[in-house]
Structure formats: structure tokens, C-alpha cells
Amino acid sequence: MGQAKGAATPPPTAPFPFPYAEDFESTNVGKAPKYFADQDGAFEVAPCSGRQGKCLRQVIDRRPIPWMALAPDPFTFLGSADWSDYKVSTDAMIEKPGSATLAGRIDSASWFQDKTARWASAYILSVQDDGTWELDSAKFKTPTSKLAAGKVSIQLNTWHHLALAFKGTAIRVSIDGALVANVTDTSHTQGMAGIGTGWNTAQFDNFSIK
Numbered sequence: 679m680g681q682a683k684g685a686a687t688p689p690p691t692a693p694f695p696f697p698y699a700e701d702f703e704s705t706n707v708g709k710a711p712k713y714f715a716d717q718d719g720a721f722e723v724a725p726c727s728g729r730q731g732k733c734l735r736q737v738i739d740r741r742p743i744p745w746m747a748l749a750p751d752p753f754t755f756l757g758s759a760d761w762s763d764y765k766v767s768t769d770a771m772i773e774k775p776g777s778a779t780l781a782g783r784i785d786s787a788s789w790f791q792d793k794t795a796r797w798a799s800a801y802i803l804s805v806q807d808d809g810t811w812e813l814d815s816a817k818f819k820t821p822t823s824k825l826a827a828g829k830v831s832i833q834l835n836t837w838h839h840l841a842l843a844f845k846g847t848a849i850r851v852s853i854d855g856a857l858v859a860n861v862t863d864t865s866h867t868q869g870m871a872g873i874g875t876g877w878n879t880a881q882f883d884n885f886s887i888k
Contacts, residue, residue, distance in 0.1 A: 694758040697888035702732045717787055717798065719752020719875065726883060728771065728837060733881040734873075739774060741877045748794045755784055755798065755872025757887065766871040767841035767852075769883040772807045772834055776878025779804045782842045783866035792818035797874070801825075801866055803842055803851055807834050807878075811858070813842075813851050815865040826851060826859035837883075 694713075705711045705723040711734060714721060719738045726733040736752050761783075770778040784800035791799075797816040805811045809832040815823040830853050832838055841852040851859040873882050 694756070696758070696761070696764075697886070698757070699884070699886045699888075701884055702734050705732065707732065713756040714754045714872075715756060717753040717755070717789075718750045719754075719877075721752070721754045724881070727773070727881060728835065729883070731883070733771075733883045734885070735879065735881045736875045737879060739776075739877060739879050748796070750789055750798075751779070751796050751874055751876055753779070753781070753787075753798060753872055753874035755781065755787065755870050757784075757870035757872075759785070759869055761870065761887075762868040763845045764871070764887055765841060765843040766885075766887050767839065768873055768885045769837050769839050770805070770873070771837045771881045772805075772832075772875075773879040773881065775807050775834070776876035776880070777804050777806045778840070778880045778882070779874040779876075780840045780842055781872045781874065782844055783869040784872060785866050785869035786818060788818075796822070798872070799866070800869060800872075801842060801844075801849060801863075803840060805830075805832060805838070805840060805853065807832065809833075811851075811853065813849065813859055813861065815863055817865055823863075823865065825849070825861045825863055828858055830854070830856075830858065 724735040786799040813826040843850040
């Protein structure tokens, strides 16, 4: 028989669920969780290290040979482009020397706009395995702007809680429940949220947006 028009009926449109929380327990090991869209690297559910249950693990620890000018750092994100004022948080554990990142108000992830960009266009909290952290405003075709920086007590293979909160132009950064930065900036007014790493393995758990 020849080709014919399908009869499937798509589900009705609906806004992305908000508030949103994911503990990865309902996803099979080795699979990607619902909604998360990997932009580089590979994020898959795995048994947690150092705690019970399942976590989301970034498994690629070597930068590939890029077909663009630069391979962006591993990153996965989700949500609604209309989100503005919210708090995004996650537990993170850096397994090998490198970093874990938390991002909010992602207003573009189209690296075709800037083939040298390291991150999506967003506010990025990057935490290194030695405890050094930065809050940056990353924007395509514009130099990355460092909004705040510092150092906290962090070690490899230990779990830590990262959080970014947005209200108007105010941005609050918390690590392990302690407020480490409270700044204002107007570079990004709304957008999605996500997590990422450097070119190192890391695990994430209890991802939340509220």
C-alpha cells in the first residue's frame, strides 16, 4: 500500500508545569529524564553516589573535536521562555576536577549566533571543585560579564546545594543554604533554567524550580 495521512491526534497545548521538581526516581537508569534537552555532553540517569536513589549524571569528560569554532560546555535545560521571577536549585556533586553549573533566565541556546560561546545566553552560577565560584551574565556576541565571585568549602565527591533566585533585577546566589551574593543586573529578564558541567563528570539531584 502507498503512503497515507496519519490519524494521530496531538495532545492539547498546555504551559510547562510550574512549579516543577524532578528527583529522577521515575526514570530508568541509562535514560534521559522527561523534558530535559541536552545541548552538549550527555546527561543520563544513574545510581547516585554518596546517597540513596537515582541522580542525573553528566558522563562525558573529554571535549570533543568541534565542528564549530568551540564546543560549548555540557548543558541541559527545560522550562518556559516566559518565566521571569523564580528560584532554581539543585543538589550537585563534582566527581572529577572541573565544575558544576546552574543557570536561570536562559533566553537563547542557539550557538549558531556565537560559535565561540561557552554557555547559553543566561545567568550562570559556576562552581569549581576547589570551592571557587562565579556568577556570570553570558550573552551571545557579547563578552561574558562577571557579576560576583568568591570561594566556599567544596570538595570532590561531596554533595552541595546550589540555588539562584530572580526577582526583577535582583539576583540572589546561595550555596549550601548560605547567601553568597545579592546583585542587580538587567541583561536577562526571562527564560528557562538548566544545569551543566565543565568537561568533567558530575551528578545532580532534586532539581527544582519554584
